[in-house]
Amino acid sequence: MPDLAHMRTDYTARRLREEDLAPTWVEQFDRWFVDAVAAELPEPNAVVVATADADGAPDARIVLMKGYDEYGIVFGTSYASTKGAQLAVNPRAALVFPWHAMQRQVRVAGRVERIGDAASDALWDPRPRGAQLAAVASVQSTVVESEQELADRVRALDEQTPPGSVPRPRVWGGYRVIPERVEFWQGGADRLHDRLRFVSDDAEGGGWIIQRLAP
Numbered sequence: 001m002p003d004l005a006h007m008r009t010d011y012t013a014r015r016l017r018e019e020d021l022a023p024t025w026v027e028q029f030d031r032w033f034v035d036a037v038a039a040e041l042p043e044p045n046a047v048v049v050a051t052a053d054a055d056g057a058p059d060a061r062i063v064l065m066k067g068y069d070e071y072g073i074v075f076g077t078s079y080a081s082t083k084g085a086q087l088a089v090n091p092r093a094a095l096v097f098p099w100h101a102m103q104r105q106v107r108v109a110g111r112v113e114r115i116g117d118a119a120s121d122a123l124w125d126p127r128p129r130g131a132q133l134a135a136v137a138s139v140q141s142t143v144v145e146s147e148q149e150l151a152d153r154v155r156a157l158d159e160q161t162p163p164g165s166v167p168r169p170r171v172w173g174g175y176r177v178i179p180e181r182v183e184f185w186q187g188g189a190d191r192l193h194d195r196l197r198f199v200s201d202d203a204e205g206g207g208w209i210i211q212r213l214a215p
Contacts, residue, residue, distance in 0.1 A: 011103045011187025016194035018210065025182040025198040025208065026070045029106060032184065033068075036099050048096040049075065051086040059086060065097075066123050072176040073108060074115060076123040080171050081140035087112050093177050103187035110180040110200075120173035125165060132166035133157050183213070191215055 022028035036044035043064065050060040059082065067074035073095060078084055087093065095108040114120075124132070137153035144150055179200070186194040195213035200206070 010189055011191075011193065012189050013103045014186060015188065016184060016186035016196055018196065018212070021184070021196055021210065024070065025179060026068065028184055028198075029068060029182065032099070032102075032104060032106060033097075036097075036102060036104075039102060041099060041101055044097075044099065046097075047073070047075070048098065049083065050094040050096075051083050052090050052092070053086045054089040056090075059083070066174065072110070072178040074119075074123070074174050074176050076120065076172065076174045078135065078140040078172050079114075087175065093175075095177055105183075105185040107183040107185065108177060108179050108181070111178045112175050113178065115174040115176050117173070121168055123174050124168040124172065129164070129166060130154075132168075133161070135172055136166060136169050188215065 022031060033044065045065040046062050047065050048060055049063050050058060052058050061083065063075045063077060065073055065075055079088075091112045092110070093112045095106075097104075097106040099105065127135070133154050134150075137157045138150060179198075181197060181199050183195055183197040188194055193215040195215060197211045197213055198208045199211055201209045
């Protein structure tokens with residue numbers, strides 16, 4: 001086994017101070033996301049999505065963010081998947097963007113809602129035909145007998161479906177995570193990390209307050 005006790009990196013790339021923070025969480029997120037894209041990180045829109053079932057049992061997986069604006073962060077999936085079932089009974093989620101190569105994380109927590117059909121179509125239509133076929137043929141999160149079974153489903157669907165884009169199934173669509181807290185984490189020397197958090201403040205008419213958290 002590798003020597004885990006000594007497997008560490010000292011974070012000294014940069015600092016994050018209050019005076020450097022953008023006025024809103026989405027402007028700050030946009031700055032950092034643009035940086036992550038410019039740094040050519042692999043799949044910078046990959047995000048960990050954590051949900052919980054009706055009993056509070058946690059679950060997490062990585063998906064691809066497909067949009068963001070002042071209203072929240074959007075991703076697409078099957079509503080019949082495990083995460084879809086969990087969000088149906090407990091419509092809250094936590095997100096983590098793990099931009100390790102830049103010594104940064106962004107953490108988001110909030111309510112979750114489905115986006116409308118037109119917005120879901122806008123997520124679905126740019127997908128390659130192969131990905132569309134796979135999403136229709138695969139009943140996400142269910143047990144399958146073999147890899148071949150899935151391949152046969154996709155092949156049969158491909159033969160039955162006219163050329164071009166595959167219509168979006170009603171069971172597939174987008175979710176929006178509506179932030180209540182957004183934390184920007186910048187690694188610091190000696191583990192004195194910078195953690196600045198936007199917190200929704202209903203008392204201020206839907207405004208935001210900024211907090212510095214101990215590392």
